[in-house]
Amino acid sequence: MFNNRLKIILYAQDVKKANEFWQSLGFFQISFDEIDGSFVAELAVSETSETHLVIYDRQFVETNSSETVEPSPALIFSSDDVLKLYKKLKGENVQVGEIAQIGEEYVFNFVDLDGNYFVVSGQ
Structure with missing residues (x-):
């Protein structure tokens, strides 16, 4: 069954800069990790929000799993x-x-x- 948690994927050319951009708008950083030489940031409008933005490095995803990169939601x-x-x-x-x-x-x-x-x- 589905629950109330929702994560929305965004692809960025520079995950660090995208992370800083969203934080400058008031978003709270949930996590910032390095995976196989690529960064992944997870942010939300508050610490208790059940909707999160997850930002992946576009080039990394295109190289390793090109079929999953879609236009922005x-x-x-x-x-x-x-x-x-x-x-x-x-x-x-x-x-x-x-x-x-x-x-x-x-x-x-x-x-x-x-x-x-x-x-x-x-x-």
Whole structure:
């Protein structure tokens, strides 16, 4: 049976830099390991979050298991204060899209160091 834990794989050109990027956005580092000369980082929005991002080295995976490297997943993060988060990301020099209001929610996207787009929505 499935449970509430969910891990989402992201592939990065530089796992260390990707790890630092997500931490600069407020994510908590769960683990950072070296496996066969490659790094793997696991992060979450908090220590108790049951959803984790697991970042693998794209080149390592392409070399050792090319069939598993897929395009980036489409992720929508939720925020209780979208405008504050938007300002924080801009302050961190993260590439962000324009904020749009859809009904009562605000939505914007941002880009990580590998050019992957993510969406944030909420109040």
